[in-house]
Amino acid sequence: MAYIEGHAREQALLLPASVEDYVAADNPVRFIDAFVDDLDLGEAGFLRSRPKATGRPGFDPGDLLKLYLYGYLNRVRSSRRLEAEAIRNLEVIWLLRGLRPDFKTIADFRRDNRAAFRTVFRAFVALCRKLDLFGRELLAVDGTRLKAVNSQTRNFTRAKLETYLKSADERLERYLTQLDDIDRGEDDGVSGPAEALATKIAKVRERREVSEAMLDQLKASGESQISLTDPDARAMVTHGKTTVGYNAQVAVDAKHKLIVEQHVTNAGSDLGLLAQTAGVAKALLGVERIDAVADMGYYKGEDIEACEENGITPYVARPQRGIAVSNGHFPKERFHYDAGEDAYRCPGGQRLDTRYNSVVRGHVTVQYSNPNACAACAIKARCTGGRYRRINRWENEAVLDRMAERLAARPDILAVRRETVEHPFGSIKQWMNQGAFLTRGLEKVRAEFSLTAFAYNLRRAITIIGVPGMIRAVQA
Ligand code: SF4
Structure with missing residues (x-):
């Protein structure tokens, strides 16, 4: 045939x-x-x-x-x-x-025109709002690390430079000793000819000089790291994996998983970015109040408080962190705060009400304890390795207590968060060649991400409304 x-x-x-x-x-x-x-x-x-x-x-x-x-x-x-x-x-x-x-x-x-692409992204968000594509009830805020045009070998932290300088000095000392041995005719035949050693020494000295200059530059600028190809890129560690790149933040509306707000930063952590990201998204959606859910990387008291003050009801799970947790002792959640008594009730049933205030950079913390009770406690080994257990409470921690109560009443919201943000990040990383930028510099990668987020939203909107319906909305 x-x-x-x-x-x-x-x-x-x-x-x-x-x-x-x-x-x-x-x-x-x-x-x-x-x-x-x-x-x-x-x-x-x-x-x-x-x-x-x-x-x-x-x-x-x-x-x-x-x-x-x-x-x-x-x-x-x-x-x-x-x-x-x-x-x-x-x-x-x-x-x-x-x-x-x-x-x-x-x-x-x-x-x-790098700054103008964000305006284009927002114009499309306004169109989606006109098309009633946003639920305007729940936002999921999350960040992902996207690779910069800068390999890990061209990124240097202070620690990395200091380690290199130490090893370079040791190597130089060893090479110089070997060179002396050769000069004295005591060469054991392993260290090789003097010319080869001299070349090695010159190379190490040259690299050492460059590293020392970079370390001086870091110390003078107060920065923690330096990237040679893209100076704005930073090494960021997530789930034990280091990426030299940027942190892209999004606020996604839960109804159709459309991105409402996006921005790119070179901050290595999401801490302190919730109120900012959700606040802009809330304004773009034009609502008085909105819920926002984020993962525990956003758990920061002042930021949660700023959300509440701006009409955003935050849902962020408390991370299990701190020395007590890492030592296998009772976590703080096992201690119940009584606002009426301004005291904690510990797992041993004792009242911790000895208070000590400390202020670090304007952050007021109250420490609660009961040394006498701890001295006679039968379960002390499960609670502390010290003389007595101390519980620290931020002065506005009622904000976090309220959030814990909300989360307990609505545990499913964390699963909604995951499925809402996974869709845009999964799609974007796939389109961006495993999540890698093409351009260098914070402003340029911001332009790139605005275009990428626009493309994601456009694809979603086409799936939901169809091209003719969207053209009609533009022309209406
Ligand atoms: S060690 Fe102190 S704080 Fe811990 S359970 Fe015992 S009495 Fe309570």
Whole structure:
């Protein structure tokens, strides 16, 4: 039996008369075209949003923005690949009306307009709100580490540099001793010729000098680490794995798992980022009150308090941390605070009410204890390795107690958190080549992440509403 055959290449064909006929009515490029045409690019912060009166005409920023939105939606992020798509891809030929910007023009556009991409992301969030795609009741806030253009071998912490300097000094001493032995004619034949040793010594000295200069630079700047390829990238450890990169934060609405707010930081930890991320998302959703759930990496009293003050009801599980937990002693949760008595009841049934206040950088902590009871306690070995057990309480810890009660009444909310944030992060990491940025520098990676988050939201919205419905919403 024969195979299905294509037509002969030289055969004359009756192809559709215009590029328009190659792009279906529900093709996402039609939405990108309508969406960008509806944006006020000057207000969004794009340069050259009005054509120059004199000189050679440049590309319309709207056309280059359309190209980037299309590219990120289709996992084409590099300027060279976008240049190629503008020549061979019928959807892009339709979108750009046959324009063929070169890769440098494309790359320069992203670099020059990096701050404006967040406005584009937010314009799409506003459209999703108009389409009633947000539940506006529950936000899941989370962060993920995305790789920078900076390998681990080109990232140096103070500890790493100090360790290297110590080992370099030891090596130099050993090489110099060997060199002396050779000079005295006591070479045992293992250390090799003097020239080879001299080369090794020169190499170690050169690297040592560079390392010492970096350490001096770190000490002078007060920074904890230095990255050579992307100076803004930081080594971050999550689940025991080190990534040199950035921390991308998102607030995701639980209804359709759409991202409401996103930002990128080079802070290695999520601590202190909940109120900021959820606060912007709440404002964008235009609600008076909203719930926000996050993992225990966000458990910070002042931040939880800031959420409550801003109309955000936080749900963050208490982490099991502290010396008592690591020593296998009773965790703090086994001690019950009585607000009326301002005292703790311990697992041994004793009242801890001896108070001692301490203030560290404005953070007031009250320490509760009962040394006499501990001295006579039968279960002391399970409670403390010291003379008596102390329980520390932040002066506003009632905020955390209230949150613990809310969590106890709604334990399922932690599972909702997981499934809400897993979807965007899973998709984004897959599209971003295992979660790696292409550009260098905090501002540029922020632009990249805005485009990525836009593409994620657009895909979700298309699945829910469809392209024609979204175009109608833009034009309404
Ligand atoms: S050691 Fe002290 S605090 Fe701990 S259970 Fe015994 S009495 Fe209570």
